[in-house]
Amino acid sequence: xxxxxxxAAEAPVAHARIESLVREHxxxxxxxxxxxxxxxxxxxDIAQDVxxxxxxxxxxxxxxxxxxxxxxxxxxxxxxxFLRRKKIVRxxxxxxxxxxxxxxxxxxxxxxxxxxNAMQKLPGDQAAAIMLTSYAxxxxxxxxxxxxxSADAVRQRVCRAMRTLRTVMTERV
Amino acid sequence: MRLSPHDRAEVLAGAITLGEATDExxxxxxxxxxxxxxxxQSFGGEHELERLNSVVQEAHASEIWEPDVxxxxxxxxxxxxxxxxRYGLGILGVCLCISLIGHFVAGSSFAQMIRPALxxxxxxxxxxxxxxxxxxxxxxxxIPVAAQPRxxxxxxxxxxxxxxxxxxxxxxxxxxxxxxxxxxxxAHDTATAAESSxxxxxxxxxxxxxQSALKKRAPxxxxxxxxxxxxxxxSLTIAAxxxxxxxxxxxxxxxxxxxxxxxxxxxxxxGTTAFEVLIDEQGTPTKCVITKPAGYVVLDExxxxxxxxxxxxxxxxxxxxxxxxxxxAFTFRPPNQQY
Numbered sequence: 001x002x003x004x005x006x007x008a009a010e011a012p013v014a015h016a017r018i019e020s021l022v023r024e025h026x027x028x029x030x031x032x033x034x035x036x037x038x039x040x041x042x043x044x045d046i047a048q049d050v051x052x053x054x055x056x057x058x059x060x061x062x063x064x065x066x067x068x069x070x071x072x073x074x075x076x077x078x079x080x081x082f083l084r085r086k087k088i089v090r091x092x093x094x095x096x097x098x099x100x101x102x103x104x105x106x107x108x109x110x111x112x113x114x115x116x117n118a119m120q121k122l123p124g125d126q127a128a129a130i131m132l133t134s135y136a137x138x139x140x141x142x143x144x145x146x147x148x149x150s151a152d153a154v155r156q157r158v159c160r161a162m163r164t165l166r167t168v169m170t171e172r173v
Numbered sequence: 174m175r176l177s178p179h180d181r182a183e184v185l186a187g188a189i190t191l192g193e194a195t196d197e198x199x200x201x202x203x204x205x206x207x208x209x210x211x212x213x214q215s216f217g218g219e220h221e222l223e224r225l226n227s228v229v230q231e232a233h234a235s236e237i238w239e240p241d242v243x244x245x246x247x248x249x250x251x252x253x254x255x256x257x258x259r260y261g262l263g264i265l266g267v268c269l270c271i272s273l274i275g276h277f278v279a280g281s282s283f284a285q286m287i288r289p290a291l292x293x294x295x296x297x298x299x300x301x302x303x304x305x306x307x308x309x310x311x312x313x314x315x316i317p318v319a320a321q322p323r324x325x326x327x328x329x330x331x332x333x334x335x336x337x338x339x340x341x342x343x344x345x346x347x348x349x350x351x352x353x354x355x356x357x358x359x360a361h362d363t364a365t366a367a368e369s370s371x372x373x374x375x376x377x378x379x380x381x382x383x384q385s386a387l388k389k390r391a392p393x394x395x396x397x398x399x400x401x402x403x404x405x406x407x408s409l410t411i412a413a414x415x416x417x418x419x420x421x422x423x424x425x426x427x428x429x430x431x432x433x434x435x436x437x438x439x440x441x442x443x444g445t446t447a448f449e450v451l452i453d454e455q456g457t458p459t460k461c462v463i464t465k466p467a468g469y470v471v472l473d474e475x476x477x478x479x480x481x482x483x484x485x486x487x488x489x490x491x492x493x494x495x496x497x498x499x500x501x502a503f504t505f506r507p508p509n510q511q512y
Contacts, residue, residue, distance in 0.1 A: 015250075018246075018250075019243070022242055022243045022246060023243070026240060026241070026242040026243065027238075027239055027240060030238070030240040030242060031233075031236050031238060031240075034238070040238065040240070043240070044240055044242065044245075047240070047242050048242050048245055048246050048249065051242060051246050052246060052249055052250070055246075055250055111228045111229075111231040111232040111235065112231075112232040112235050112236070114228060114232070115228065115229055115232040116232075130229065133191050134190065134191060134226050134229040134230065135229055135230075135232075135233050139191070139193065140187070140188070140191055140193055152176070152184045154187070155183070155184045155185075155186075155187025155188050155190075155191065155193075156180065156183045156184050156187055157187070158187040158190055158191060159183040159184070159186040159187035159190065159216060160183065162186070162187075162190055162216075162222060162225045162226070163215055163216060165225055165228065165229070166217065166221070166225055169225075169228070
C-alpha cells in the first residue's frame with residue numbers, strides 16, 4: 001500500500017489549508033500576476049502553479065505557516081521567469097493598446113491602460129516592486145522581504161517605475 | 174553603504190509615493206529638488222508622485238476579473254500521480270528497455286517472434302490422426318530425392334467455391350471440382366515437348382469431364398502458349414504435364430479435391446495455395462509443405478488435407494521407384510467472381 005502522506009490525518013489538513021488559501025488569495029494573486037505578465041491565461045496557469053506548490057509544501061509539512069507573502073513571492077518569481085522567457089520571442093506590437101488586450105473590455109479605464117502600458121516597459125524587479133507595494137498594498141519593508149532585498153531598494157525601484165508610468169501618461173496626452 | 178544624492182532622492186521619492194515618508198524625509202526631498210532641476214523634471218514634486226500612486230490604485234480598483242483557480246487546482250491535486258505508480262512505471266519502463274536491448278543485442282528469439290509468420294511456409298505434417306501445423310523454412314528441408322529438371326510448371330488449379338445454401342449449414346460447399354489446368358508451359362527442351370505431344374495423342378481418348386467444362390470457359394489468364402478458346406493447345410500442355418511429373422496421383426489430377434469448409438465461403442476467402450507433397454517409394458504421401466500460402470490457413474489446410482488423402486504413383490528413376498515430390502497449386506475464388 002502506498003504512503004503518499006506521512007499519516008492519514010495529514011491529507012485532510014493539507015486539503016483544508018490549501019482550500020482556505022485559494023479562497024482567500026486566488027483573486028488578488030491572479031490579478032497581480034495578470035498585471036505582471038499581461039495575459040490572463042498565463043496568469044491563471046502561474047497562479048495555479050503557485051497554489052499547487054503550496055499544496056505540495058503542505059503535503060510534506062502540514063504545520064508549516066504559509067503566508068500571503070510566500071504566495072506572492074512564488075508568484076513573483078514565476079512571473080519574472082515567464083517575462084524573461086517571453087522577452088526572447090516578444091514581437092513588436094502594431095498598435096498602441098496591444099498590451100491591454102489581457103484586460104477585459106469593462107476594465108479598460110484610462111488609468112488601467114496607462115498602468116498596463118507602463119508595466120510592459122518595466123523590468124521585472126521594478127514591476128514586482130510597484131505591484132507589491134502600490135498595487136497589492138504591501139509596505140516597502142514587506143515587499144523587501146518578499147523580493148529578498150532592502151526597503152530602500154524597493155523604494156528606489158518604485159520611484160523608477162513611477163517615472164516610466166509618468167512618461168507613458170505624458171505620451172498618451 | 175552611503176547613497177549618492179540622486180539615489181537618495183529616488184529612495185525618498187519612492188517613500189513619498191508609497192505614503193511612507195516621514196516629515197523629515199519630505200523636507201529632505203524638497204531641498205534636493207530645489208537644488209537639482211534634473212530630478213525635479215524626472216520625478217516630479219510630491220503631488221505628482223502621489224498622483225501617480227493614485228493612478229495605480231485607481232487601475233486596481235477598476236478590476237472586476239474574478240478568476241477561478243480552485244477547480245483546476247483540485248483536479249490537478251486529485252490527478253497527482255501517486256508515488257508507487259510513478260516509481261513503478263519508471264522501473265517497469267527501464268526493465269522493458271533493458272529487455273528489448275538485450276533481445277536485440279543477443280539476437281535471441283525475440284526477432285524471430287516478431288517476424289511475420291508468412292515469411293516461412295506452413296508445414297502441415299500428419300502423424301497418425303494428428304495434424305501438426307508449423308512454419309518452417311523450405312530451404313532447410315532436406316528433400317530425399319535428387320533434383321530433377323522440370324519441363325513444365327503447373328501454375329493454377331482453379332477451384333470455384335459455390336455459394337453456401339445456408340450460412341449456418343456447415344458442410345462442404347463445393348458443388349463440383351473444376352480443375353482447369355491453366356498451365357504456363359515452360360518447356361526446357363524441344364525433345365521433351367515432342368514426347369509430350371505424342372503422350373497426349375495416346376491419352377486423348379480419355380478426356381475427363383472437367384476438360385470439357387474448361388473448353389467452354391476458356392480462361393483468359395492462361396499462359397502465352399495457350400490462346401483463348403483453343404482447347405487443343407491447352408490439352409497439349411496438360412499432356413506435357415502428365416508426362417513430366419515426378420510423382421502424380423494415381424487417379425489423376427482430379428483426385429486431389431480440396432473441400433473448403435463453409436466458413437471459408439462465408440468469409441470470402443480467396444487466394445492461391447502452392448504446395449509440395451513428399452512421396453515415398455510406395456507412393457504414400459509423407460509430408461505436405463505449403464510453399465505459397467493463400468493467406469487463409471483454412472484454405473492451406475484444406476489443400477494439404479486433400480493432397481495427403483490420395484494415393485500417388487511414385488517417381489521412377491531407371492525403372493526403380495524412388496522418393497519424389499509432387500508440386501501443385503490451387504486457386505480459390507468466391508462463387509460470384511467471374512474471370
